[in-house]
Amino acid sequence: MTADTQDLGPYGRMYELAPDATMTGSVVPGREFTVHTLDSSGGQIRADVDYGDLDASKFFPVVGPVEVVGVEPGDVVEIEILDMDLDPLAHTWTRPGLGLLGQDRFAVMAVDTATLELRPGGPGTPVLAAAQPKAHVGALGLLTDSVEPARTLGHYGGNIDFSAVGVGAKVWITASVPGGGFFIGDVHATIGDGEVCGTGAETGASVSLRLNRLVGVGSILPTVEDIDGRLWVIGVGASVEEALQEATAYCVARVADQADIGKDEAYLSVGLLLNVKVCQVVNPRTSVAVSLDGGLDRVLRVAASAHVNV
Template structure:
């Protein structure tokens, strides 16, 4: 199996691929943590080299992909480093303390042992925080949009497939920012950030162009919607769910809107980026409208 460990720090439509794969090929990416493997207990934010923060692997060209094609990225395995770190700093997340603060935790069996009481078990949720295809305009890896990016969804775990519409020929897959665990909304600005080895496999679909990153996990489809605030993100997501539900089930838009009001399933992804993000699905089997027939 081929392994890829090239790190990049900006996303650009003209960025030359450092690696190319065929659809159906299983390959590995070696990711660093969100600090660029610089963080540790006692390390302050000011101690970090900002040019090394938030690296992602990529871009990886996918043979035969043209702009407008859908690319599916199946997550086959996530093998984390033994230890990860969670941290915050002034201005990061909500309610951040006045000084930087870092804690180290086991990646596979995380326990909070920071007080005098019994240890608190943290539910392991290994997932990829950042996954996407090169955008048509330059962006930072921590940004997100229809091209993917910093989705910060625990749904991007082993067994999931993330479908994204390519904006440039070749797609230009990038991945990074792996978390061993993360609470809803990532309120302190990080999960348990960890370096990892990923095994991935890509596929393509030329007859479908999802408007939003679409995750299929446990036979359920979700879309990741973003907005300047949660109201905008929710409004965009409801509009998309209404549109696809009406088309898939052959119902008037007014009826589809009422149906969305009864079927919508919402999860908060993160509050730390300039654009907020939510994961939306539909219950009752209506999530079938979010993927091709």
């Protein structure tokens, strides 16, 4: 599959998340299905392209919204990432106004998704380094009760850019609309912490998934279980500090509740055990993933009174 494929299977593509968006297909909880994503440029980026030739309205396409049969607002959808088949080539790129350092030029570098070798001079030139394999889904979630650009994020998921969301991972998100309205896109072959230039190794992919419906969970932040079984929660805010405050407060509340200790003791414990990964710092809303060392990440587990599949 090439990066500019338009093969959607039964599902559509969108650039804006709206609570009343028409579902483009449906999936039955518990059954595997596959979606085909474009890279975050909409298949437009190449090493020889001029920025003026790009259509910004086609940036950041996501597949969806997909109805999850039986899901109601307040239910939690468990998203299992079963497999990913990446396109052969990825591109990392930046432009004026994008990224942490205030870039004033458009720049592109191609990356082979199999080797992840960085060749700043182009194919056939010396290798600067090889990136770590971190194939993952950058954006996934459920429709929220407000209109949002597909490239942003919140408690409904979205563009969280957490590199642990790869094959073998699970993600739990609370539904806001009937049917959930699952969406997915922005696959990366690898990424550095913070996505500081504005992109990872952006590529198209075929992603195999399974969605499950959980009821009786209660209020949660987006929660991730990585391939090693470690649990993380995603904090979102207008700054890294604000995102970290949200995630830390959530951890303190969970420790206090599940360990049956006072909030002060829970806060002090979290202060010694907190593990933080900066996900992305380049959008108006930033994201961090936090976990707890010493096995205390167990308090972040999503527990349901019922696991309901049709």
